[in-house]
Amino acid sequence: MTILLDPTAERSPAHRPLAARLETLDGVTVGLLDISKPRGDIFLDRLEELLGSRGAALRRYAKPTFAKPAPVDLRARIAEECGAVIEALAD
Amino acid sequence: MALPLTDGLLIVVKRDCDTCHLVLPVLDELSDPVIASQDDPTFPHDGVIDDTELALSWELQTETTPTVYRIEGGEVVESAAGWHRGRWEAVTGVSGLGAGLPDFRPGCGSRIFEPDVHDRLLREHSPSALRSRRVDLGSAEDPFEAMFARGWSDGLPLVPPTEERVVRMLAGTDRDPDEVVCVMPPDLVDCTVEKVAVNAVMAGCLPDHLPVVLAAVEAAATDSFNIHGLAATTYFSGPIVIVNGPVAKRISMNSGVNALGPGNRANATIGRALNLVVRNVGGSIPGGVDRSTLGSPGKLTFCFAEDEDGSPWDSLAVERGFARDESTVTLFAGHGPTEIWDQLSRTPESLAASFAGQLQRVSHTKLALMFDAVVVVSPEHARVFGEAEWDKPRLRAKLMERLTRPGHEMLRGAAGVAEGMPPHLARGPIPKFRDDGLWFVRAGGGAGLFSAILPGWVNGDMGSRLTTVAIR
Numbered sequence: 079m080t081i082l083l084d085p086t087a088e089r090s091p092a093h094r095p096l097a098a099r100l101e102t103l104d105g106v107t108v109g110l111l112d113i114s115k116p117r118g119d120i121f122l123d124r125l126e127e128l129l130g131s132r133g134a135a136l137r138r139y140a141k142p143t144f145a146k147p148a149p150v151d152l153r154a155r156i157a158e159e160c161g162a163v164i165e166a167l168a169d
Numbered sequence: 170m171a172l173p174l175t176d177g178l179l180i181v182v183k184r185d186c187d188t189c190h191l192v193l194p195v196l197d198e199l200s201d202p203v204i205a206s207q208d209d210p211t212f213p214h215d216g217v218i219d220d221t222e223l224a225l226s227w228e229l230q231t232e233t234t235p236t237v238y239r240i241e242g243g244e245v246v247e248s249a250a251g252w253h254r255g256r257w258e259a260v261t262g263v264s265g266l267g268a269g270l271p272d273f274r275p276g277c278g279s280r281i282f283e284p285d286v287h288d289r290l291l292r293e294h295s296p297s298a299l300r301s302r303r304v305d306l307g308s309a310e311d312p313f314e315a316m317f318a319r320g321w322s323d324g325l326p327l328v329p330p331t332e333e334r335v336v337r338m339l340a341g342t343d344r345d346p347d348e349v350v351c352v353m354p355p356d357l358v359d360c361t362v363e364k365v366a367v368n369a370v371m372a373g374c375l376p377d378h379l380p381v382v383l384a385a386v387e388a389a390a391t392d393s394f395n396i397h398g399l400a401a402t403t404y405f406s407g408p409i410v411i412v413n414g415p416v417a418k419r420i421s422m423n424s425g426v427n428a429l430g431p432g433n434r435a436n437a438t439i440g441r442a443l444n445l446v447v448r449n450v451g452g453s454i455p456g457g458v459d460r461s462t463l464g465s466p467g468k469l470t471f472c473f474a475e476d477e478d479g480s481p482w483d484s485l486a487v488e489r490g491f492a493r494d495e496s497t498v499t500l501f502a503g504h505g506p507t508e509i510w511d512q513l514s515r516t517p518e519s520l521a522a523s524f525a526g527q528l529q530r531v532s533h534t535k536l537a538l539m540f541d542a543v544v545v546v547s548p549e550h551a552r553v554f555g556e557a558e559w560d561k562p563r564l565r566a567k568l569m570e571r572l573t574r575p576g577h578e579m580l581r582g583a584a585g586v587a588e589g590m591p592p593h594l595a596r597g598p599i600p601k602f603r604d605d606g607l608w609f610v611r612a613g614g615g616a617g618l619f620s621a622i623l624p625g626w627v628n629g630d631m632g633s634r635l636t637t638v639a640i641r
Contacts, residue, residue: 080312083301083330085321085367085449087358 100162103134109160111148112140118168125164139163172228174245178202178261179238181226184212186234186277192252195267207234207280226281227290233276237261251276288333291340299335299346301367316371321449323441323469327371338366341376342383344641350383351390354397356452360386364450365442372442377420378435382442384498384640385410385472389443394500394636399626400453403460405504406626407468408447409543410440411610413486414496416640417474424476426614429506429545429621440472465504473612476548480611481555488561488608489637496640501543501608502633506621511550517557520550521564524620525571529601531624535579535589537599541606541625541635547613550620561609572601603628608635 100106108129110122126136139156141148156163180202182189193213196202206212207226210219220226229238233250239260240246249256252274258264281290306315312329316322328334339346339362346363353360362383369382389396389408399406412422423433431437453459461468477484477493486497509527514520524544532540546554554564576595583589590599606628613620626632 079308080306080310080329081332082304082306082312082316083299083332083335083363083367084304085301085330085364085371085445087353087356087360087364087450087452088302089356089358089452 103129103132105133105135106161107135107137107159109156109163110136110138111156111163111165112138113144113148113165113167114141115144115166115168118166121166121168122164125166172225174240174243175203176240176242179205179240180235181205181207181220181229181231181238181279182212182235183207183277183280184209188252188274188276189213189235191270191274192235192267195252195257195270198266199261199263202237207231223281223286223290226279227294231279231281234279235276236279288337292332292336299332299363300361301335301363320454321371321445323444323448325469327445328373330367330370334370335363335366338370338374338376338379339363341366341379344383350386353386353390353446353451354453355400355458356450358450358452360390360446360450365446368445368449369438369442372445373434373438374442375420375434375438378439378442380640381410381412381416381420381435381439381496381498382446384638385439385443385500386446388498388500388636388638389447391636391638393634394502395633396447396451398631399502399633400447400451401458401460402626403462404626405461405463405465406502406624407465407471407504408440408443409467409501409503409623410443410472411485411499411501411543412439412472412474412497413477413484413491413499414640415494416496417477422474424474424612428473428476428612428614429471436472436474437470440470443472444468444470467504471504473545475610476612479548481551481558482561482609482611485608485610486637489635491637491639497637498640499635499637501541501623501635502626503541503543503623504626505623506545507624509544509550509620509622510618511620512618515553517554517559517564518567520553521559521567522571524564525568527622528568528572528607531601531622533588535581535583535586537574537579537590537601538594538603538606539627541602541608541628543608543610543623543625543635545610545612545621545623547617547620548611548615549618551611564609565607568607569600569602573598574601575599605635 112118112122178199185208205218205220205225207220236248236250237257237260238245238248247260249260254267254272257266313326316327344362348362349359351360365383365386369379388394420435422435447453475484485499491497509524511520511523531542576597576599579590579599580595581589
């Protein structure tokens with residue numbers, strides 16, 4: 079493991095904070111990302127049902143393979159099209 | 170950490186050393202020597218001191234294996250490195266040692282000086298522990314990408330500031346890592362020697378560069394230089410670092426061919442380190458506090474040395490009141506370079522006229538007194554002035570004369586241009602520069618009848634003054 083010395087005045091946390099949480103699902107497009115592990119689709123189908131009933135618009139995405147990071151273009155598309163994303167791990 | 174040393178003879182050896190094998194018969198001729206092995210606790214036999222962690226060797230600062238020490242009262246009183254019969258006999262008090270051995274055989278390098286090992290030992294035994302927050306990277310994180318992600322970079326890759334590298338960097342100064350160099354704007358936080366060292370590592374500096382970086386940081390945070398305003402301005406300028414004195418050669422700075430350009434590690438990394446300190450410690454982030462409309466490439470790094478060898482002139486530092494043999498850093502809030510082309514002038518009058526023509530353009534041809542300038546005079550141009558025995562004050566006076574224009578020409582609206590001097594300032598003749606607003610530095614390659622203007626940011630109390638500090 080690499081340990082670095084912080085070069086800054088240490089006024090912000092060393093670890094990156096979480097992105098701001100959503101206040102509401104109304105009018106928000108939520109991306110559902112299937113990482114292509116078995117039965118991820120079952121989990122995401124159920125989430126789609128539940129979130130849809132609460133007013134969210136939904137879009138489905140899938141990684142080509144769970145073994146590699148999502149391609150840059152896919153990440154960019156999700157960032158452009160969605161206000162939030164849920165990534166499904168499964169098996 | 171002081172280890173207790175037992176009185177008597179102590180011999181430091183390692184298996185991976187031919188001379189240690191050579192002296193094995195000698196060890197048997199000594200009465201009860203204590204043997205410590207750096208690499209194998211069974212060499213030369215079981216029961217020796219296991220110094221594979223090298224704590225004892227570090228304590229003794231053992232440079233060579235084998236080394237025999239005589240210890241009295243818990244202190245080393247005498248020692249001999251390698252194999253040298255006479256010296257071993259002197260240390261041990263035993264004569265006739267090693268019959269059949271050559272008189273002399275050099276030893277082997279001690280393990281404490283193996284590069285990775287030495288850094289570890291230096292860190293572990295450093296008297297002043299580093300205080301900076303430790304940032305643990307994830308096992309799958311690429312350190313180079315992690316530094317970009319954390320916002321530490323000026324846009325170029327950084328050297329990861331590991332503890333080992335920072336400790337090594339701090340060896341470049343005898344100042345305490347905790348010493349506060351300055352209160353760094355714009356966030357006004359205490360900037361310690363250690364924080365400067367961390368950023369100097371990231372910039373790619375060598376330890377020898379650190380004193381220059383420290384001086385530059387100190388100069389930047391002075392009220393006269395005013396990095397606070399410079400860091401936030403919408404104008405182009407950034408800190409330009411000019412180094413004078415013996416240090417420039419000692420750390421192989423470039424004052425010759427391509428002096429303002431790329432290719433020299435000291436030039437490139439010292440200037441970069443200063444800007445990284447302003448960014449990371451001071452908190453001046455482009456787009457955040459740094460609101461420069463266009464910026465300039467010099468805000469990544471802009472640092473060079475004056476070529477003082479064979480110069481017909483006093484150096485910038487001497488003009489600033491320092492001795493020739495003092496090493497100094499001068500900071501100028503500026504940008505550029507912009508060009509002075511003159512391949513035909515062979516008299517100082519003609520060349521000064523060319524200089525004046527280009528200097529009139531600093532900021533705007535119809536503005537005066539608000540902006541300073543540094544002129545980097547190439548050796549071929551300096552020679553024209555030198556051969557005519559024009560020193561810097563005379564050149565300055567001539568330029569000031571040529572650059573003084575009637576106020577009505579500079580007035581707002583004059584010549585159909587709205588920009589210009591306000592009416593209350595546009596009376597009488599107006600010199601382009603303040604009395605202390607025009608400086609000269611000799612640098613550049615030996616061929617080329619070109620000099621460079623470094624135009625400045627707003628000067629005086631509102632802006633920045635040229636600031637020189639001694640390097641210590």
